[in-house]
Amino acid sequence: MVEDTIAAIATALGEGSIAVVRVSGPQAVECIAPLFRSKSDLREVASHTVHYGRIVDPANDTVLDEVLVTVMRGPRSFTAEDVVEISTHGGIVAVKSVLELVLRHGVRMAEPGEFTKRAFLNGRIDLAQAEAVIDLIRSKSERAFQVARKQVEGDLSKQIVPLRAQLIELLAHVEVNIDYPEHDVAEVTAGVIRDTCGEALKKVRQLLDRANEGKILREGIVTAIIGRPNAGKSSLLNALARDNKAIVTDIPGTTRDIVEESVSVGGIPLRLLDTAGIRETTDVVEQIGVERSLGALNDADLILLVLNHHEPLHEDERKLLEQVKDRSTLVVVNKIDLSGSLDLDEVIALVGQDRIVRLSAKEGTGLEELEQAVARLFFSGTVETGDLTYVSNARHIALLHRTQISLTDAIDAADEGIPIDLIQIDIAASWESLGEILGDSAGESLLDQIFSQFCLGK
Ligand code: GDP
Ligand code: ZN
Numbered sequence: 001m002v003e004d005t006i007a008a009i010a011t012a013l014g015e016g017s018i019a020v021v022r023v024s025g026p027q028a029v030e031c032i033a034p035l036f037r038s039k040s041d042l043r044e045v046a047s048h049t050v051h052y053g054r055i056v057d058p059a060n061d062t063v064l065d066e067v068l069v070t071v072m073r074g075p076r077s078f079t080a081e082d083v084v085e086i087s088t089h090g091g092i093v094a095v096k097s098v099l100e101l102v103l104r105h106g107v108r109m110a111e112p113g114e115f116t117k118r119a120f121l122n123g124r125i126d127l128a129q130a131e132a133v134i135d136l137i138r139s140k141s142e143r144a145f146q147v148a149r150k151q152v153e154g155d156l157s158k159q160i161v162p163l164r165a166q167l168i169e170l171l172a173h174v175e176v177n178i179d180y181p182e183h184d185v186a187e188v189t190a191g192v193i194r195d196t197c198g199e200a201l202k203k204v205r206q207l208l209d210r211a212n213e214g215k216i217l218r219e220g221i222v223t224a225i226i227g228r229p230n231a232g233k234s235s236l237l238n239a240l241a242r243d244n245k246a247i248v249t250d251i252p253g254t255t256r257d258i259v260e261e262s263v264s265v266g267g268i269p270l271r272l273l274d275t276a277g278i279r280e281t282t283d284v285v286e287q288i289g290v291e292r293s294l295g296a297l298n299d300a301d302l303i304l305l306v307l308n309h310h311e312p313l314h315e316d317e318r319k320l321l322e323q324v325k326d327r328s329t330l331v332v333v334n335k336i337d338l339s340g341s342l343d344l345d346e347v348i349a350l351v352g353q354d355r356i357v358r359l360s361a362k363e364g365t366g367l368e369e370l371e372q373a374v375a376r377l378f379f380s381g382t383v384e385t386g387d388l389t390y391v392s393n394a395r396h397i398a399l400l401h402r403t404q405i406s407l408t409d410a411i412d413a414a415d416e417g418i419p420i421d422l423i424q425i426d427i428a429a430s431w432e433s434l435g436e437i438l439g440d441s442a443g444e445s446l447l448d449q450i451f452s453q454f455c456l457g458k
Contacts (some may be wrong), residue, residue, distance in 0.1 A: 006110035007102050019095035021086040028082040031106045048071035065094045080122035127439025128156045167431040170196045190414040201407040223270045227306035232334040235361035266301045303329040310338040332359045399433045406430035
């Protein structure tokens with residue numbers, strides 16, 4: 001049981017219009033009440049109510065800020081403990097002085113992720129949900145946000161829990177039959193193992209199939225814009241950034257030398273790298289020529305090959321088309337506002353009609369078609385909004401792979417007539433690896449590693 005009370009700033013630091021100091025723990029109300037001057041005494045107010053007042057330093061009666069204070073009594077709170085949230089005016093000064101005051105009155109500074117860790121330790125959420133909170137904080141597009149939110153609500157867990165229940169039932173069944181090793185019983189049991197493990201395997205494969213899409217949603221599509229000098233690469237980049245809300249994300253713990261810019265195109269984050277990334281390499285491409293630029297393309301998830309509608313196809317462009325046609329490539333025929341000299345039929349013959357988008361980066365026409373083409377490429381149509389359970393977390397993916405292996409081993413062993421007490425080991429292993437996703441058998445160090453990825457105040 002957690003004993004102490006913790007606090008942190010729960011909103012992003014900066015120029016926001018409000019900032020929130022979150023306090024959680026058994027003494028939350030007791031500690032804040034003496035610092036809060038208001039018509040109501042926090043110790044007496046109903047849970048889940050908001051109160052207007054002032055935060056005052058009792059040592060010298062200084063008013064630090066006008067605030068709204070929300071009281072949420074456990075277990076109906078994020079951490080399942082008593083939570084008090086103090087909404088101060090935005091800006092660093094007000095919120096910091098309130099936090100410092102709180103920390104002088106029996107409250108300890110929270111570690112990164114400690115609120116979420118408490119929610120987990122108090123059984124309020126499982127580990128998959130806790131990790132989804134990390135994704136939520138980091139999500140770079142509306143769609144990624146929705147996927148993460150669904151996981152916070154326990155979507156993945158809802159699929160894993162019944163799977164485990166079936167495996168436990170199977171283990172019990174096998175256990176019973178080990179005590180009655182007659183031949184026909186063993187045969188029946190092998191059939192049950194095949195069926196149950198086969199069903200579980202199907203489900204695990206479905207989750208893994210969607211994992212790749214989940215990864216893309218979470219991390220963004222690494223996009224390389226290539227083409228000959230003057231085709232309009234930089235113009236396209238700028239047009240996309242202008243047309244779409246560019247979200248700059250600060251990912252805690254992964255400080256990089258480069259600034260990363262995510263452009264959300266049709267709900268899908270395209271990752272365009274500044275400085276060391278696409279912008280520079282496009283210019284490098286222009287210098288080092290077609291051959292070597294292809295090496296730089298290896299890491300790209302998506303290639304946008306820009307052609308100039310105003311000019312005939314160049315020999316370099318033929319080479320490029322040939323090289324990228326088997327990759328996730330869209331051919332952007334740019335400058336359609338100008339008269340055309342490009343032989344479109346030749347391009348169609350090489351890559352097919354539905355991978356060609358005609359647009360004018362300069363006038364901004366056709367950008368929507370490009371966005372739709374990107375979405376088509378990555379989601380083979382539209383994503384049904386009701387079905388967003390993507391597994392998007394590397395740890396979950398690894399565990400699902402491990403589950404897949406043990407289930408396959410169990411099925412193979414049953415096919416080969418191997419004694420069921422040996423098959424039992426594989427079934428138990430798959431039950432365990434699924435449990436690790438939920439945090440059932442998570443060791444302390446794993447927990448620390450997971451929760452340390454959070455930013456402060458979550
Ligand atoms: P890059 O070398 O491939 O990056 O090409 P830029 O984006 O720098 O564009 C080269 C030239 O083409 C510039 O003068 C742009 O203004 C012009 N340009 C780019 N896109 C269009 C377009 O859609 N229509 C027209 N008419 N000009 C364009
Ligand atoms: Zn350029």
